[in-house]
Every structure is written in structure tokens, then in C-alpha cells.
Amino acid sequence: MSSTMEPLKARRLYLLLREQILRGEVAIDERLPSEPALAQEHGVSRVTVRRALDKLASDGMIERRPGSGTFVSGGKTSMPVVADFSNVLTHLVEMGRKTGVRLISFAYVNATPAMAEELRLDPGERLQRSVRVRLIDGQPFSYLVTHVPERIGMSYSEADLASTPLLELLERSGLVAERATQVIGATLAGPEAAGALDLDIGAALLSMTRVVFEPSGRGIEHLQALYRPDRYSFHMDLERTGADGARRWTPADAVRASEQNNENKKNTRTKRPPPQRRTKP
Incomplete structure (x- = not known):
């Protein structure tokens, strides 16, 4: 039973540490606790901790430095x-x-x-x-x-x-x-x-x-x-549009396109030649 649960525990710990890094709770170049300390803190085995750290390392989110410990890497914490x-x-x-x-x-x-x-x-x-x-x-x-x-x-x-x-x-x-x-x-x-x-x-x-x-x-x-x-x-970038009491979020590109369309119509009206007057024969 424990061997079946081990990957699930490792996955859970990986996701927990990953979220902490992404939220900035653990800063870039900050050293993570040791494997024994992480195992004790989260109530899991060192094997589970090692699996979670291996996954974080493969994602480029941590770096193992021999003799120094495991440190948060700034390499791939943003969405590729x-x-x-x-x-x-x-x-x-x-x-x-x-x-x-x-x-x-x-x-x-x-x-x-x-x-x-x-x-x-x-x-x-x-x-x-x-x-x-x-x-x-x-x-x-x-x-x-x-x-x-x-x-x-x-x-x-x-x-x-x-x-x-x-x-x-x-x-x-x-x-x-x-x-x-x-x-x-x-x-x-x-x-x-x-x-x-x-x-x-x-x-x-x-x-x-x-x-x-x-x-x-x-x-x-x-x-x-x-x-x-x-x-x-x-x-998606959004902008608030509409009159007071009926304001809503609208995609920014749609807002700009609408503004450009209105500007084009305005320019067309202003450039329209004046009507020619008829003269009596």
C-alpha cells in the first residue's frame, strides 16, 4: 500500500513546493531546507522528497549544488x-x-x-x-x-x-x-x-x-x-467599458478596434465634400 501511495505523495509535495516558488514565498537563489528537514516538515519519507525535488529540477525550477544544497533557480519559473x-x-x-x-x-x-x-x-x-x-x-x-x-x-x-x-x-x-x-x-x-x-x-x-x-x-x-x-x-488584456451602472469587462483589442472604427467614420464625415448648389438657368 505504501509503495502505491509514494508517487502520489511525491506529486503532492512537488506541487506544493512549485506553488511556493511561483508565488515568491521562496526567493530565487534561496536555499531550500535539506531532504531530512523537508521529510520531517511534511511527514513523508526521504524517497518521496527526492522524487519531488527531481521533478522540480527537471522543470528547471531548482538547482542542486554539490556540497552547498538545493537552491531555487530563476531559469524557468515563468510560463514558456x-x-x-x-x-x-x-x-x-x-x-x-x-x-x-x-x-x-x-x-x-x-x-x-x-x-x-x-x-x-x-x-x-x-x-x-x-x-x-x-x-x-x-x-x-x-x-x-x-x-x-x-x-x-x-x-x-x-x-x-x-x-x-x-x-x-x-x-x-x-x-x-x-x-x-x-x-x-x-x-x-x-x-x-x-x-x-x-x-x-x-x-x-x-x-x-x-x-x-x-x-x-x-x-x-x-x-x-x-x-x-x-x-x-x-x-487576455481587459478594459472597463460602458456607462455607469452597466459597466463590463471588454477585451482590450476589441476596445481599440471600436475606437479606431469610430475615428475612421469621423474622419470620413469631416472629409466629405460640401453639396454643390444648383444654379438657375
């Missing part, structure tokens, strides 16, 4: 990848250029009824399915399962997909990504995702499902993405 939630399509292309990718599988499959409805496929239309892992500094942070209509997927090769962001491939084919819908939540890592992301089965993950549409209203991409929460996060 931060997604701009309000400008997601632009972020996708930029992230694709700055990160590495590993293509795990590539095939053409029949569409499920739900997938056919979401992408608004023609009856009997097949899908190209790919599974990729994205990496930052050689470390995996996302597990991506993508479905694209076969008529679109035929415009690029498996080799293209392994080296070029998918959205860039779609637009290179003449398609225009006009809008997207997405749902964000949380889930637990299954065996395949856990193995690809270097996690334990059942580890917590951020999840996102996104459908991208062209101007005609037809779907051109369906993405199911799983992210390691220690290496990826979503970010």
Missing part, C-alpha cells in the same frame, strides 16, 4: 508559452514559427456525424487526420489532433505538415481563415497524450477545441488541443 486569447489566429502562426513540431501520425479517415456537422461537410466527405506534438526548447507542451476536409488536405504533403504551421499551409492554398469558435476547459491525460507530453497518466491538462471557418461559412480545420499547464497559458 503564453497565448494571446483575443488574437488567437495570428498567435497560431507566430507560435508555429517559434516552436518545434513532431508529427506522430497522418492518415485519411471517415468523418463522424458530429465532425461532419461541425465542419459542414458534404455527404460522404472524408477528413485528413494528423496528430502532432509541439515543443519549446525541445520540451513538449501541446498535443494536437487536427481534422481537415480531404479536398483541402490534398493541397499539402505529410512533409509540409511536419515543418510548416497548418494555418499557414491552409492560407498558402488560397483559403482565408475568417473566424473561429473555440471552447476551453480542463481534462486528464490519457495514455497517448501522457506519453507524448512526458506526463503521468491522469495528469491535469488544459483542453481546447477550435473550429476555423472560411468566409463561405464552411469549416476548414477542426483542432482538439491538449496543453501542459506548467508550460502553456492563455492571456
